[in-house]
Amino acid sequence: MDSMVTIVAPIREADVPAVEALLDALGNPPNPRIKAALDAALDPDGAGTHFMSMHAIPDGGDAGSGDAGAASIVFEFTADGGADRAVERIAAAIGPDIQPIFERARDWRGNVGLAAYLKNHRIDIGWGLLSPNPGLAHAGTPGMHVGRIRKEAALAQFVAKAVEAGGRGVRPIDRLAAVRKAVAASDEHRWSLEPPPPPLRDARPVNVFALAASFAATYLWPFALLLGAIFLIAWIATGEFGEGVEHFYKGLVVIGLGLLGFAAWAYFTLRKLERTDWTDDRAVRADLLAEMRRRENHYAQNHMVSVTVRKPGLVRWMTIRLIFWVIAQLATNVYRPGFLGNISTIHAARWITVPGTRNLVFFSNFGGSWESYLEDFITRAHGGLTGVWSNSIGFPRSKNLVQDGATDGERFKRYARHSMIPTRFWYCAYPDVTTDHVRANASIRRGLAGALTNDEANEWLALFGSAERPESTLETSEIQCLVFGGLGFMKDGSALFYNLPDDEARARAFVRGLYPHVGFGDGRKLGRDAVLTVALGPGALAKLGLPDECLSGFAAAFLEGMSTEARTRILGDVGRNAPEGWQWGQEPYDLALLAYGYDEDAVALLTDAIGEVARANGIGEPHLIALERTKKPAIEPFGFVDGVSQPVIRGSYQSYRRNDPIHLVEPGEFIIGYPDNRGNFPPEPELSALADPQNRLPIAERSRDFGNSVVEAPRAVGRNGTYLVIRQLAQDVDGFWRYCEEEAERLKDRLPAPYDMTPEYLAAKLVGRWPDGSSLVRNPYYPFPREHEQRIERRSNRENAQGFSDTTAIAAAGEPVGSETVRPDSNPDVGTSIASPPQAGTSGAMPGAAQTDAAPDARRTVPARYSDNDFLYGTEDPQANRCPIGAHIRRANPRDTLAPGDMEQVGISNRHRILRVGRLYRPEPGEQPGLFFMCLNGDIERQFEFIQQTWLISPAFHGLVGEQDPLTSNCDGSGYVMPSHDGPVRLKPLPQFVKTLGGGYFFMPGRSLLAWLAGV
């Protein structure tokens, strides 16, 4: 698309109908013979004519050429190659058909020949002071030849079919390879495997100096000449060079002031004119509209031609040129190639001024309908359009040249329609291809020949009906499914820990055997009864062939391991929690496998299969930890509903159901390779491209439309992976409740009503929630009233019956249950609703407690369903009279405690959140029950370890003195203060309730890395 040629030939006004009749014979759509001739008129390099139209434009009323009028034949076309070559090509193809039209011209001389006549009548448009025909041309697909557009369109159709034929479960790069094979076998399309041309580059960076120079060269040169003349005259007249200089400067000042004065005058004159200019609200004549509509919407593109008359006067003479200059600079320096602002649907458009007249004619070949095209301008480019068209008589009222005008959409459309004439002859070289198609087809070709990596192949596949993946959009099929909610719907499970053999081949063979069982993706439809989660220790990564320089890119905490001396101090694994006393994990395991299934049989089948693969590769028996069957809701052994407060990953299914901003976090907080809450991509381990010769691993850089190669960029091996922290925590349930009972008895008279010092109350004060999950912040004296629960439950049941809600989907282990959707409608703290408190029971159990099978020692009769979670500590309970600062859940996620009401503080707290996916382990007879705690982190040090060290076990957390987390800390004798309206209540030193039995840090790789490690 190199030449946008406009040819203007004068005709008599009286000849307009005759010319129109001839144009009608050519047709819009063109008659088949004309179309075939033009379609075939291609040069060997594919150069041809993209669009062509011809019009008989009647006099605009300003010609002053007597009775003849100033009517014109305007022939405009967009073609490849130089203008002369384009004219010759057209003349050769359809010369005999269009010559009769030009024979009507007033200056037609039969002896010249059509091509020469056309060349002689080609007009140049521009925006300079001396440009007689102000105008502007815009090409939507610059650099694209007709032949190329057609060939690439045919290629895209061929490839789209070949892509579908690839079968299922094929890597993108292998699917692309299959397509290439199909293309190579096609004589028609084999050419496309050769090196493709580069993509059009984005606009050059704006260079203010260059713009200023361009402006000066376009509009200020007469003044420069004048200054030069002043200088020379003064110099010559006086014979003194200094006099010349002095006059030059004086002239500069005078001219400068003059220009400023002129600009001010022009502006105020413009504003005055804009207030008084005539506006034309007439509707188009019905017969003309019918003529136009008869010719529209035959193709994917349409054509329009509008004829208006420029307003008279010097100001409009100047402003039309200025606005063309501005648009040209924007198109060159700011907009993407082929775009006008955000508008990408224009194939070719131009404004011209018919020579010798003030007729301003607009031609456009655009994709889609006339209505959508004008709507694009009204909503997205009204400034530029108003800037040009407001110089025409009758345009809707504008302001400051570019404001208002086209924003008055309906009036503007009426004006545009009224100004249009029917396009009687119009040709389009590729009727079914829009500008978007042209660009997409070019990308398809470029990717077909030039995509070298799996990432690029993936982006290439997105060209077929999809779109480029935004960087924050999750590649869910690459992420192990445990990330998306703990797989609570697979109720049975086991954890298996293995060490890999030193022999890399055998280690890889083992992982290869595991690979088919691993579950990836977000959602429940996994297509099998049991799935495996694979998490690797640093030892496994080394044994499986990751080189040292890559390994060193993993998190330091992960590489060092949980049981090293430095980390035990961070985690508080000292004293009774020290690794020396652990049942497992003192020496880190290479591999942690989680086998989850719908039932025990499914899990057993899976673990048997794993065992077989292990034995086949000389690997011994694993350390096996049986896990309890999950129940809904999840209740931990002390009897509290667990997993109420969880962050939600933006972009996961859950985030569309639960999007409380307090808990919504960016994917990069947990999954490597995505932006975090601050918008940054955390550093990740990288592998040399040499280690990935098949180019299957994710690439650390992105290709821009296949225009730059990324094949040598490092491999982002961490992408779609996450760090898994595992800790087996035994809980002394009897000890916990015994302590609560004894302290309740000791303190029973310490606080007045409405305080009721029961064991349950004290336990809630230690935990931060009531056993049913309701918060202390919102329910400071009693749990969330049962009658409210029942009412909400009834409503929920109704909704379930109507199919509105799917609470089961989030009832997985470690999941909150409908927490944000329901808020307590009464706050006992202000006395609006008081239910009977539970009565103290015996044997350490809470009143009315019955053992449930949800947890071995759960002492809660009615499990909670409506745990509230949308509260803020600092805002609602700044003095901690309801939920003590040292309470477990307030320490674990202080929300806005440190800066009440500050959402930035909530954001800061969210940077340290973890995604808990733990379960209960199944204790052996005589063993204490407890948690098989698991959590996911993007950064172990910033998240799990930070929470553990800075919030949970810090004795100085938020100004506390000598306290640690009452549940998970191991320091016997740590104190605990419960603030109240009646002063602080100090509890006796707490014994250790939770003991660490083992643990480790692991990395859950994404699908690509796991496949690479497995050699799949």
Next chain:
Amino acid sequence: MDASQVDSAIVTPPRRAVFAERILRSQRAQSLAARVAARLLNRPLRLGTRVFAARHAQVRELLCRDLDFIIAPVNEAKIREVNDGAFILGMDRSERLERERRALYAALEAVDLGRLRDGIKADIASVLGAVPAGGEIDIVGGYARPIAARTAQRLFGITGPNERMFMEVVRSVFAHTFLNQADDPAVRDRAIRAGAYMAGWFADEIARRRASGALGDDFMGQLLRQGVLDDDGVRRTLGGMLVGSIDTTATCVAKTLKVAARDPDLLHAMSRDAHDLRRMDGWVNEALRRWPHNPVVLRKAAAACTLGGRAIKAGDSVIAMTQAAMHDESVFPKAARMDPERDRAAYLHMGWGLHPCSGRPVNRFQIPMLVGALLARGVAGVGTVDWVGPFPDRIMARLREGPR
């Protein structure tokens, strides 16, 4: 030809370089030009139809935008002439490049580089073992070049009739393919003749292995075993790779030692790290910043575009000044200082983008091993460089200590 003879028609002859050539290839001139360019060329510089880019970011961009800045007009014809067919270093991005490139790197990745490293170690020990304390050694012709040649023989699976012939053939082909920018017909003729030898050796060896059924586990064997390329493709790939494998190594070793010898403090610091391969790799990279084996990389502009704010016309020669880019203070802070702990990823010695040196997995250990082993013997002095064409051919060095 007799097994001990060398075809004199393919031997690159020694000749006295003209003054300008001597200046251009000297360390001081190259280093000065690089530093000046790094300091002054914030935007690419246009000189006629040539555009020079010196900023690190611009050089990286230039070499990654391989559809805008293409390599085929620079290399393809010469490679075809001497290799009897194409090689990826002369191809632009296409399906064929993708296939052949993938085959090459997959085969290379499958080669047991540990065994190759053991072979180099043994060769070094053998060569240096013959040099007594206070003795002299030609660190190019008597050390780096023959050892690199033996490495190449192990990797590529051919030996030629004798070692000298093998080395001369490879040198001649290399000289024309990548260094004959002036299109000297004598260089070209030698290369074409040498290329015919090389093609013959590979073809014979491939046929022999096919016939015996023992494909081998070297690079040739891995390529044959893959089955991605036909035998001609295997030959072309091996030929393209072999060409740059010997004299690049020898030149890097020679230049590194010359740079070190000119700076006693540097020589001392490098000698301290003689046994630390990782640090030695860093030192080599740093020394080569002062005097690289190749200070620029060439491309042609396929279409009108811009680079670093400079308008480029279709057909312009675009020169990536890699040495200057490695003096860009925004990437190499205190660029004049030698620091072996700089980020390895920033060096451009082995190229960037689509067409880096394919042999870099071997270079990465072979060159530091060769330099380190010499320094471990105590380099007491390094003589002047005798050049053969563009190649350092002979540099005598005196070793302070004897073999251990």
